[in-house]
Amino acid sequence: MTLWLTRIAGGFLGLLLAGVAAGAIAEQLARLRAASAFPPPGRMVDIGGRRIQLDCRGQGSPLVVFEANDLGGSLGWASVQSRAAKTTRACSYSRAGVMWSDPAPGIRNDKAIAADLQAVLKVAGERPPFVLVGHSLGNLYNVAYTQQFGADVAGLVMVDPAHPEQARRTEAITHRPFIVLAPAARLLAKLSWSGVPRLLMDMDDAPKDMEGAKAFASLSLAGMAKELDNFDQTLADASAAHDLGRRPLYILTAMAPASEGALNETGMTAAEDRQFRIVWKALHDDEAHWSSNSQHRLVSDAGHRIQSDRPDLVAHAIESVVEAVRRGQKLRP
Numbered sequence: 001m002t003l004w005l006t007r008i009a010g011g012f013l014g015l016l017l018a019g020v021a022a023g024a025i026a027e028q029l030a031r032l033r034a035a036s037a038f039p040p041p042g043r044m045v046d047i048g049g050r051r052i053q054l055d056c057r058g059q060g061s062p063l064v065v066f067e068a069n070d071l072g073g074s075l076g077w078a079s080v081q082s083r084a085a086k087t088t089r090a091c092s093y094s095r096a097g098v099m100w101s102d103p104a105p106g107i108r109n110d111k112a113i114a115a116d117l118q119a120v121l122k123v124a125g126e127r128p129p130f131v132l133v134g135h136s137l138g139n140l141y142n143v144a145y146t147q148q149f150g151a152d153v154a155g156l157v158m159v160d161p162a163h164p165e166q167a168r169r170t171e172a173i174t175h176r177p178f179i180v181l182a183p184a185a186r187l188l189a190k191l192s193w194s195g196v197p198r199l200l201m202d203m204d205d206a207p208k209d210m211e212g213a214k215a216f217a218s219l220s221l222a223g224m225a226k227e228l229d230n231f232d233q234t235l236a237d238a239s240a241a242h243d244l245g246r247r248p249l250y251i252l253t254a255m256a257p258a259s260e261g262a263l264n265e266t267g268m269t270a271a272e273d274r275q276f277r278i279v280w281k282a283l284h285d286d287e288a289h290w291s292s293n294s295q296h297r298l299v300s301d302a303g304h305r306i307q308s309d310r311p312d313l314v315a316h317a318i319e320s321v322v323e324a325v326r327r328g329q330k331l332r333p
Contacts, residue, residue: 058085072213097223129154
């Protein structure tokens with residue numbers, strides 16, 4: 001009887017190991033297919049043994065630099081970047097471990113990310129002054145960049161930006177801990193090599209300007225997870241130092257009610273989301289005071305990804321900041 005049970009257990013273990021091996025092989029093949037089907041736009045820039053994808057278009061100064069906040073990296077800015085490149089030079093990139101960019105060792109906090117961007121632009125020969133355009137958490141990375149390399153930064157555009165107080169203020173509404181990365185997503189990030197995330201992640205509703213993101217999703221998830229492990233430190237750094245001086249600053253705030261998918265993602269009810277919209281506006285009003293030369297616009301018909309829902313408004317904000325930098329004048333609405 002014992003021998004029989006041992007043989008059955010051994011058989012199950014063998015099947016399990018075979019399944020894991022098959023999944024890992026399938027994942028590697030899928031990554032090879034993704035690299036072939038979706039080659040990196042722009043170029044791969046070596047910053048000392050690591051390569052970062054950088055896509056620059058157009059001519060002119062100041063240089064617009066896009067900082068993303070999603071698994072699609074530079075793809076998330078495609079429609080806006082093409083508009084910006086008509087009036088000045090515009091560069092988007094994918095952070096370490098996201099899309100085509102090589103992963104980075106060590107802690108991936110706001111300071112490390114700012115240092116990476118500075119290195120990429122320097123090696124690529126892209127010269128300041130820069131107008132930094134960020135989405136969500138990407139804006140706090142841009143604030144960190146401005147604190148470290150302020151002489152290079154002439155202006156900023158914040159698209160539905162994160163705020164140092166957002167975790168505390170959200171918890172006051174939901175009476176639940178604010179979790180920036182769900183435990184399930186954290187586990188999937190650790191299993192990215194196995195092929196399991198590729199099977200389970202649903203990105204069918206991804207915006208059209210991020211079609212390649214799904215192919216790289218399991219790979220990018222691990223890179224994003226390393227950043228979000230330092231989310232609290234990034235918020236603390238922005239809380240401690242966020243003086244933008246007189247640099248032109250344009251903020252866009254998403255005010256459309258959250259979709260059912262967005263509610264599921266945040267864990268909020270529709271009633272909580274309505275309360276959150278009021279708080280969200282107030283937090284962005286506060287960020288508008290980080291510069292003495294700012295504009296704040298509410299966008300009633302866009303969700304969190306304003307650059308997908310209303311790329312025209314994001315392009316207008318960029319044009320306004322670029323014009324203010326060029327003329328050395330007060331920012332116009």
